[in-house]
Amino acid sequence: MxxxxxxxxxxxxxxxxxxxxxxxxxxxxxxxxxxxxxxxxxxxxxxxxxxxxxxxxxxxxxxxxxxxxxxxxxxxxxxxxxxxxxxxxxxxxxxxxxxxxAYTGLKLETSxxxxxxxxxxxxxxxxxxxxxxxxxxxxxxxxxxxxxxxxxxxxxxxxxxxxxxxxxxxxxxxxxxxxxxxxxxxxxxxxxxxxxxxxxxxxxxxxxxxxxxxxxxxxxxxxxxxxxxxxxxxxxKGYLRQEENQYLASSVEAVRKYSVEMQQLIGYRVSQPFLGWVDLDDPRKVLVGAEWEDKRGDLF
Ligand SMILES: O=C(O)CCC(=O)C(=O)O
Ligand SMILES: [Fe+2]
Structure with a gap:
């Protein structure tokens, strides 16, 4: 075939x-x-x-x-x-x-x-x-x-x-x-x-x-x-990402202290459909740890 x-x-x-x-x-x-x-x-x-x-x-x-x-x-x-x-x-x-x-001032820069x-x-x-x-x-x-x-x-x-x-x-x-x-x-x-x-x-x-x-x-x-x-x-494509690398710029311990809403704002959320997952699950599973309930299949 x-x-x-x-x-x-x-x-x-x-x-x-x-x-x-x-x-x-x-x-x-x-x-x-x-x-x-x-x-x-x-x-x-x-x-x-x-x-x-x-x-x-x-x-x-x-x-x-x-x-x-x-x-x-x-x-x-x-x-x-x-x-x-x-x-x-x-x-x-x-x-x-x-x-x-793109121009920066009058200088045309190529990226x-x-x-x-x-x-x-x-x-x-x-x-x-x-x-x-x-x-x-x-x-x-x-x-x-x-x-x-x-x-x-x-x-x-x-x-x-x-x-x-x-x-x-x-x-x-x-x-x-x-x-x-x-x-x-x-x-x-x-x-x-x-x-x-x-x-x-x-x-x-x-x-x-x-x-x-x-x-x-x-x-x-x-x-x-x-x-x-x-x-x-x-x-x-290399540019399909956030400007500041949120996942490396701040530790998991620091992010864990924020509310769920703030964690989602930082980027710990799946953009529908299927973007930003960890193990095809919500990336907050990494913040929550052992108590996380498998949400795979509910997110997409
Ligand atoms: O298993 C395959 O052959 C393809 C799987 C696939 O396309 C997907 O999960 O997005
Ligand atoms: Fe596919």
């Missing part, structure tokens, strides 16, 4: 081809990004966290899906080999870097904002899971887009770019990520059509890069015993 998709090898020399495919289709398959040895190390790092995760309370994920977040603190191998993959980073540099000119890491997530879809609804991840950034043609596409249109690496073979039957080629060119208020979706079927170690304005979703796992295991991350 990947016939409609362009494929490139994982070498960084394929950056231009990958960028062209993304502008055309919104997604591109990368063959042979990670070795089996690297996949095994990542799996060892994340399996205890996958085993500890619980079914989602809302309806964004089927109850059979398990996740791990916060990979920078859990798997350096994930960070060095997946997030920092040269081809992925080169694609993000090409499409997410922003250059802005360059480099992409930053947006999220890190492991998705395990277990047998029996239904389709996740098709959605666009750029809804988190309220990225309102008008319909265009591929020829009209300009870097900066997308707020983010995702990398999905198959930890194990991903097939249509076991829940491969499906997506609608070309949907990154649609108006934001165009609804998805399931009939247009294709499946990013991947061998272990292969990857799928996707613009965050594309309709996509995890798929049903109709197998009896296969886990669909995807290691993923997104990069986003």
């Amino acid at each position: 990947t016939a409609a998709l362009h494929e490139v090898a994982s070498d960084v020399s394929n950056t231009d081809a990958a960028v062209a495919a993304l502008i055309q289709d919104g997604g591109v398959v990368i063959r042979g990004l990670l070795s089996q040895e690297t996949l095994d190390t990542i799996e060892q790092d994340v399996r205890p966290f996958l085993n500890a995760d619980k079914p989602w309370k809302g309806d964004f994920f089927p109850p059979e899906t398990r996740r791990v977040f916060g990979l920078a603190g859990k798997s350096p191998t994930f960070m060095h080999n997946l997030v920092a993959a040269p081809l992925y980073q080169a694609v993000c540099d090409a499409l997410l870097t922003s250059t802005h000119q 360059i904002s480099k992409p930053q890491l947006n999220n890190t997530v492991v998705f395990s879809i277990r047998p029996g899971a239904r389709n996740q609804e098709l959605h666009r991840d750029d809804m988190i950034h309220h990225n309102h887009l008008a319909a265009i043609t591929a020829a009209e596409y300009q870097p900066g249109r997308d707020a983010g770019i995702g990398l999905f690496v198959a930890g194990k073979k991903a097939t249509r039957a076991n829940g491969a990520t499906r997506f609608i080629p070309g949907s990154h060119l649609w108006d934001t208020l165009s609804p998805p059509e399931e009939g247009l979706a294709v499946y990013a079927e991947l061998e272990a170690g292969d990857a799928f890069i996707m613009l965050s304005s594309c309709f996509h979703g995890g798929s049903a796992n109709t197998t009896a015993g296969e886990e669909r295991l995807i290691y993923s991350c997104f990069m986003t």
